[in-house]
Amino acid sequence: KNQVEQSPQSLIILEGKNCTLQCNYTVSPFSNLRWYKQDTGRGPVSLTIMTFSENTKSNGRYTATLDADTKQSSLHITASQLSDSASYICVVSAMAPDKLIFGTGTRLQVFP
């Protein structure tokens, strides 16, 4: 069964600290993996998209990694800011049929 699991479910950190969010998937055949940021009551916004051949991709203070062998991805946030408080959703795309499988998200809260 195609599944995407994220951990932790929720995370609290202090402003300026780093954090890492995890995503494990069992999707096959794999096409690509995406990380989205979703502010409360808003639609998700794309942070990164990685294909099978990409190990790392950065977007400002966000760095995503992908290990296609172990089927794991992580999203590292550097020097967190209050505006980073949001849910972060890992989404894996399967091929044949083309289908997106969404994780349940990690709720990050950054406190001053």
Next chain:
Amino acid sequence: DGGITQSPKYLFRKEGQNVTLSCEQNLNHDAMYWYRQDPGQGLRLIYYSQIVNDFQKGDIAEGYSVSREKKESFPLTVTSAQKNPTAFYLCASSIQLAGGQISYEQYFGPGTRLTVT
């Protein structure tokens, strides 16, 4: 929110009434999608459309209906047959690549929170 608008932001209805959620995009995207988001669950696909006048059921289409009469519009009707309609509804769109494959990137609207009592 990438040129996708959803209205209204909040919607309240009585049980047994049909309600239509609006989704409009000015990105000239071919494909459009409707998702439902519930607390503690990942987004689930309701319907999607890759071309005008054509649409396919997603994973949880029962109790919902859609139309795609114009490229920029993809309204979703939540019918009285939907047993648990209270949720956050998200519309998304993406471009169609050569060969009919859907682009990696989906752009989401701001969402509509529907409450049915």
